[in-house]
Amino acid sequence: MLYDEARMALTKERLEDLRKEKKLSFEQLSKQLAERGVNISHTNLKNxxxxxxxxxxxxxxxSMSIEYLVAFADFYDVSVEYLLGLSNSRKQEYHNISEQLGLCDGAIEELIQCKENSSNEQEPQMYFTKDTTVLNDFLTSMQFEVVMEKIKQSMFTYYMYRMSQDSVSTQIRKEHTEQMAEAQKVLDACGYCSVEYDLISQVHMEGAIGALNAYLRKLPERFYEENRDKIAW
Known part of the structure; x- marks a missing residue:
C-alpha cells in the first residue's frame, strides 16, 4: 500500500488535530518532545x-524520520498506523478490531466497558447485572436487524428530503408553480395526497422505535424464564 498524496495529507491533518487537542503551540510541543529526548525545532514541527x-x-x-514518527506516536499515545493514515483507530490494541468491524475507538471502548461490567471472578454476577448478556441478545436478535434497517431508511429519506430543498429544486418549483398546483388537484381528485420525504423519514424512525420498544418490553420476562434454573436462591 503506497503512501500517496491523500495519506500524506491525512498524516498532516492528524498531526495538527492531535497537537490542537493538547492545546500546544509549536514551541511548546518542541519543548515537551525535547524533554523526552527528541529534538525537533518548532519550525520543522510547523512544516x-x-x-x-x-x-x-x-x-x-x-521525508520524516522513523525516529520522529515513533516519537509522535508515543507522545500522542496513538499507533504509527493511525499517523500514517493506514488505520482509523488511534490505539494499537484496537487496530485489528477496528479493521474487522469498522468501529471507532469510542465504540470499542464502550464494548470493553460492557465486558468489564460483566466480569467478576470473585463473585459471579447474575444475568441482569451483565451488560454483555443484554448486548449479545440484542445484536443477535431479529429486532436488531429491523431497527437498523428502519434507521437507515429514515436517514435515506431525510437525505432525499434535504436534497429536494436545495436551491436548484426550489427554483424549479418556483418556475412551475402552476403546473404543480394542477398536478396536486389531480392527486386530490384521485384520493391521493403528496407526502414530504421528511414525514416519511419520521415514519421509518417511528418503526425503529416501535421494534425496539417491543423487544425491550419482552426482555425481562424472557430473560427470567431462560435463567430461572441458574438462579441460586
Missing amino acids: YEINDPVHPLYGRTR
Whole structure:
C-alpha cells in the first residue's frame, strides 16, 4: 500500500488535530518532545503540518524520520498506523478490531466497558447485572436487524428530503408553480395526497422505535424464564 498524496495529507491533518487537542503551540510541543529526548525545532514541527500542496515545504512529511514518527506516536499515545493514515483507530490494541468491524475507538471502548461490567471472578454476577448478556441478545436478535434497517431508511429519506430543498429544486418549483398546483388537484381528485420525504423519514424512525420498544418490553420476562434454573436462591 503506497503512501500517496491523500495519506500524506491525512498524516498532516492528524498531526495538527492531535497537537490542537493538547492545546500546544509549536514551541511548546518542541519543548515537551525535547524533554523526552527528541529534538525537533518548532519550525520543522510547523512544516510537518503544512497541508497546502502549493506550499514549497508541503512534502516534508514524506521525508520524516522513523525516529520522529515513533516519537509522535508515543507522545500522542496513538499507533504509527493511525499517523500514517493506514488505520482509523488511534490505539494499537484496537487496530485489528477496528479493521474487522469498522468501529471507532469510542465504540470499542464502550464494548470493553460492557465486558468489564460483566466480569467478576470473585463473585459471579447474575444475568441482569451483565451488560454483555443484554448486548449479545440484542445484536443477535431479529429486532436488531429491523431497527437498523428502519434507521437507515429514515436517514435515506431525510437525505432525499434535504436534497429536494436545495436551491436548484426550489427554483424549479418556483418556475412551475402552476403546473404543480394542477398536478396536486389531480392527486386530490384521485384520493391521493403528496407526502414530504421528511414525514416519511419520521415514519421509518417511528418503526425503529416501535421494534425496539417491543423487544425491550419482552426482555425481562424472557430473560427470567431462560435463567430461572441458574438462579441460586
